[in-house]
Amino acid sequence: MSDRLICICNGVTEKELQTAILKKGATTMDDLKSLTYVSTGCGRCSSRAMEVLDRELRNKEVDPQQKLGF
Numbered sequence: 671m672s673d674r675l676i677c678i679c680n681g682v683t684e685k686e687l688q689t690a691i692l693k694k695g696a697t698t699m700d701d702l703k704s705l706t707y708v709s710t711g712c713g714r715c716s717s718r719a720m721e722v723l724d725r726e727l728r729n730k731e732v733d734p735q736q737k738l739g740f
C-alpha cells in the first residue's frame with residue numbers, strides 16, 4: 671500500500687482509501703467520502719480517488735485461484 675497523498679485538502683493517502691475499500695467495505699465514492707473525507711473539499715482529487723476505487727474493487731473481486739487459472 672502506498673502513502674501517496676491523494677487528497678491535499680483533507681490529507682487523505684492512497685493507503686487510507688485502500689483500507690476503507692478492503693477493510694471497511696467501501697464500494698462507492700460516497701462510501702469513501704463518508705469514511706475518509708476524500709474529495710469533500712475542492713474536488714480536484716475525485717478522479718484519482720475513483721482510479722484507486724476502481725483498481726481496488728477489481729483486484730478484490732478476482733479470486734486468487736482464478737487468477738492462476740485453476
Ligand code: FES
Nearest residue numbers: 677679711712713
Ligand atoms: S484535493 Fe481532495 S478535496 Fe481538494
